[in-house]
Amino acid sequence: MPLIVEDIAKRFGDHVALDGVSLQARQGEFLALLGPSGSGKTTLLRVLAGLERPDRGAVSFGGEDLLAMDARARRIGMVFQHYALFRHMSVAQNIAFGLEVRPAKARPKPSEIRKRVERLLELVQLQGLGGRYPAQLSGGQRQRVALARALAIEPRMLLLDEPFGALDARVRRDLRAWLRQIHDETGLTTIFVTHDQEEAMDLADRVAILRDGRLEQVDTPERIYEAPASAFVFGFVGEGVQLPGEVTDGVLSVAGWRSPAPAGTPPGAVTVSFRTESADMLPATADGLAARILTLSRRGGSSRVTCEIGGQTFTLQAPKSLIAPGVEVRLAPHAVIIHPK
Amino acid sequence: MSPALILAAPAGARRSWRKDSVLPGFPLALGVTLTWLCLIFLIPLSALILRPWELGPAGVWAVVTDPRVLAALRISFGAAALAALVNAGLGLLIAWVLVRHPFPGRRLVDALVDLPFALPTAVAGIALTAIYAPNGPLGRPLSELGVQVAYTPLGIILALIFVGLPFVVRTVQPVLEDLSQDVEEAALTLGAKPPQIAWRVVMPAIAPALLTGVGLAFARAAGEYGSVIFIAGNMPLRSEIAPLLIVIKLEQFDYAGAAAVGLAMLVLSFTGLLILNSLQAVLARRGRA
DSSP states (O other), rough: EEEEEEEEEEETEEEEEEEEEEEEEEEEEEEEEEEEEEESSHHHHHHHHHSSOEEEEEETTTTTEEEGSHHHHHHHEEEOOOOOOOOTSSSSHHHHHHHHHHHHHTTTOOHHHHHHHHHHHHTTTTTTTTTTOHHHOOHHHHHHHHHHHHHHOOEEEEESSSTTTTTTTHHHHHHHHHHHHHHHOOOOOEEESSSSSHHHHHHEEEEEEEEEEEEEEEEEEHHHHHOOOHHHHHHSSSOOOEEEEEEETEEETTTTTTOOOOOOOOSSEEEEEEGGGGGEEEETTTSSEEEEEEEEEEETTEEEEEEEEEEEEEEEEEETTTTTTTTTEEEESOEEEEEEO | OOHHHHHHHHHHTTTTSSSSOOOSSSHHHHHOOOOOOOIIIIIHHHHHHHHGGHHHHHHHHHHHTTHHHHHHHHHHHHEEEEHHHHHHHHHHHHHHHHHHOTTHHHHHHHHOOOOOOOHHHHHHHHHHHHHSSSSOOOSHHHHHHTTTOOOOOHHHHHHHHHHHHHHHHHHHHHHHHHOOHHHHHHHHHHHHHHHHIIIIIIHHHHHHHHHHHHHHHHHHHTOOOHHHHHOOOOOTTSSSOHHHHHHHHHHHHHHHHHHHHHHHHHHHHHHHHHHHHHHHHHHHTTTTT
């Protein structure tokens, strides 16, 4: 484990940004930090970059104590949400900056710097644009320059702070695939901050979910989706139904529906969750959760249905037959996930 | 080509200097601007430009090359340039502290910066003279050290620093405020040392504004009269400024001679500002095209 984050805490005045976060990343791993705004994900990234000093905790990378080092000495590439390019420098000058500022001994020869800039421009698919200024580029191109600039110093780790947050949906999707490709080519340990669950689940080897400065779960995207560690994680990474329920004597009762509780469920008040796409809609005579259809909009072979269960409204897909507004149906989830309250 | 198109072409060409704009009011705005400029700028200035030639070219040349006039011009522009240079550093420092370091009483200091704008310049000049005169609270210890400020060119520079300072602070401050901190953080993660960040990242961003501020401070100082005459001592050839010389010539009813000195100042100021502005335009164009 080259990156080990231990019990990091940070507060800004009264606001607790990080409250004891511990986390590890393998060499070459692509880790996403996912959470709503204010969850502390950017603060954690800035602690790793050396732009923020934590109140307590430890960070080591490859056995080295990162917190004892200056941001300048860490050799960690950082890509900012708003590009943070040097406006008065050309694209090539931006990329070369990290090499140009090195002390004379460690600085590559000008011809070597030029060559490296060319290679990086090729890597980020901006050949021939080295002479342009940032203001002459589109948002997507600017962010690629920012990435090339971060890669120029041959960083030991790459940090990206919502790099696609300021771009439109289409460019975002393109850049996403391309970023993963760059990661696989360079083999760099990459930490990626986002509030977009789809982006995190698409890109990352593992996703760390933060909430109010605490880690909720660190796992592969599949596990996060299928076995969320908390009701919050379930709600954050996909559409689903969450209802209050109760477990007594191995029987789960939720919104008037009783079914055997999964083995080992402790008794008491619980939150019952299931994904809407893995629930069957059955006639009112069948066994299942009682639901009343409120509205529906037809789309191709199926309908998007808004229905009410136990006083809450949800939207889900259903076959065309059997449904019309006002009709009572039964919902039979394939699998329910139960979290104690 | 149809006749209509041929006819239409010259009309289009005639209007070509005027860019089409969706915003209304261009003819009115331009008209008011030109009228205003004529009334308060061009007519008085053309009087200034025309008046000296009553003396004939040789007469003008004689006035302008008079050793006393040359010395006064040198003192006015030399002191203004030095004061502007000092203000570049001092103003930058004050703007930096005001923007980047929230300290108690910052608002008060922020308001104090504008004081030289509001204070009658004569008041400032008298106050500076009282303090820096050889028997003043700061002048005495300084004169014991062998430095005389009041009644020397040094005093002139001091007064000009005072009147020029707000120009630099007020032009640089908003640009510094606008400069997002993540650019500096990016430079830091790329391995730049603080002096490298200041010189390579921050300075280029604020250079156009700094240059504008220095230009304004210089122009203001070159023409400054009120605050300087009290502290300068006004000794011909040594600490006599050009504006004072103009007043002296006026008092002697030498209107043409006064206008000749004024014309010389106008040419020098205009040249200086032109150079600074073109430099500023070049700097500002980089990265914005």
